[in-house]
Amino acid sequence: MLEIDKILKGDCLTSLKTLPDSCINLIFTSPPYADNRRKTYKGISTKEYVNWFLPISAELHRVLKNDGTFILNIKERAENGERQTYVIELILEMKNQGWLWTEEYIWHKKNCYPGKWPNRFRDAWERCVQFNKQKHFKMYQESVMVPIGNWSKKRLVKLSETDRKRDVSKVGSGFGKNVSNWLGKEYVYPTNVLYLSTECSNRGHSASFPVLLPTWFIKLFTLENDVVLDPFIGSGTTAVACINLNRHYIGIEAMEHYHQLAMDNIGKRNGKNKTEPEKANLWSLLK
């Protein structure tokens, strides 16, 4: 029996083992980064990181539906002048576990952390690594389409002869175009780069990502009433995104403080009218 819309309090691996097989449509999570957030999470060292995560990713593989998706939001630390390798090692090891490394989305941070170092600039991006259990998975691309660029208003007014038929590129790239396909088009598909702001106004809580980040992936990979799992839910952002979008959530959180925080944020969200701005169209919020 799958209990939904709950935040389980306890150790991640232990809690995962209580879930049935193949019950989750989407896993979205941002695990504690190695050696970061030492004050709140117990730090996992960069050397231990892969071995710490692999038993968890094995359980995630078990609970995910075959046509489901796992999005891992993560970024490697710079330590002693070098980017650490635990993320890319983890990708290779998870492939050995049977995961497919389908894609790597980039979260390009609109407003990243300030700071100055002699050997590097501010870090303005994080990985959102996509894993799947099989080649064919559910993806609802239309749900995240974006308004077409301004160029189309001028370009598509009048079509030439070549516009109307398929025009094959001469370079041999195999790419042809048929511009008349674009007539009447208002929305186009996005790319694999998300350009979002961080939410810096979270008082006292190290919320690691903005609600729009899980929102985008939840819209892309699930339908209403599907079940989304976040095994390191922290302050509950993923659950809030689920409530906004009428998806079910399951969260796991080990730390008492964060568990309480997540419950508070979910409670606040449930208290709000669903027609408020939070429920509004994703891309209008990105402007």
Next chain:
Amino acid sequence: MLEIDKILKGDCLTSLKTLPDSCINLIFTSPPYADNRRKTYKGISTKEYVNWFLPISAELHRVLKNDGTFILNIKERAENGERQTYVIELILEMKNQGWLWTEEYIWHKKNCYPGKWPNRFRDAWERCVQFNKQKHFKMYQESVMVPIGNWSKKRLVKLSETDRKRDVSKVGSGFGKNVSNWLGKEYVYPTNVLYLSTECSNRGHSASFPVLLPTWFIKLFTLENDVVLDPFIGSGTTAVACINLNRHYIGIEAMEHYHQLAMDNIGKRNGKNKTEPEKANLWSLLK
């Protein structure tokens, strides 16, 4: 004896072996991506890629100065529904060769390749992986500072070639709208994400990256009269960037066609008056 400002024609590895030790300040290159450009370059398969590149990166390590930097512009192919792993495997193997993996910059492409697939969106980013020989290397951060402003805040390095020419020429005539807005504004350091357009309508000779990409790294990691190496120089874009910035270049190109193309582009560049707008560069102009 180091011969500079030349494009060596021949096999990459063989040509590298003719160079002396520790003579290069910056290596910037974009090697043929696995199995891409099959019609022009002989394709290297995804499985062979790491073993093909490692002898080359060993030579690059030898010719680079101890305080120099190596920037590798690369992106892994999607094949059979999965991102291939040769890039991340290469990073791990190059660390075994003694390279430090210092940073990973992202080139966020303003106009990426079109297309539509059931399982992925268009790929709008590439890696610019930074390697060094030692923890302390030359970095001139001030040379790439960007003016803070209403719109420059949104996109950090948002300038296309025409933007640049237009702005530069307008400053000359005293009516530069954008540029005069920047004058007197504060300068900030950029981040590790570069937001640039590809140059796709370059009269028949398309380069795989815009000249602003090597330009940015050359300014960041070298001074005037330093030596920049591109062991896969293709159509010569890196050399053109060097000439614009008064740096010396060494290029290597195996294919007759591309070697000729590089020579043509360099010749064209040299034929231009150094005081023309193309010579000027935005950031130094604004200082």
Next chain:
DNA sequence: GTTCCGCATGAATCGATAG
């Protein structure tokens, strides 16, 4: 001189079909 507008172009990938 400036703006407008037509249009070629690009490190792509998947599924189907053929050998």
Next chain:
DNA sequence: ACTATCGATTCATGCGGAA
């Protein structure tokens, strides 16, 4: 079963000629 080839799909940019 495995590989090779081919067709379908797609968006924003910059150049150059026209208004």
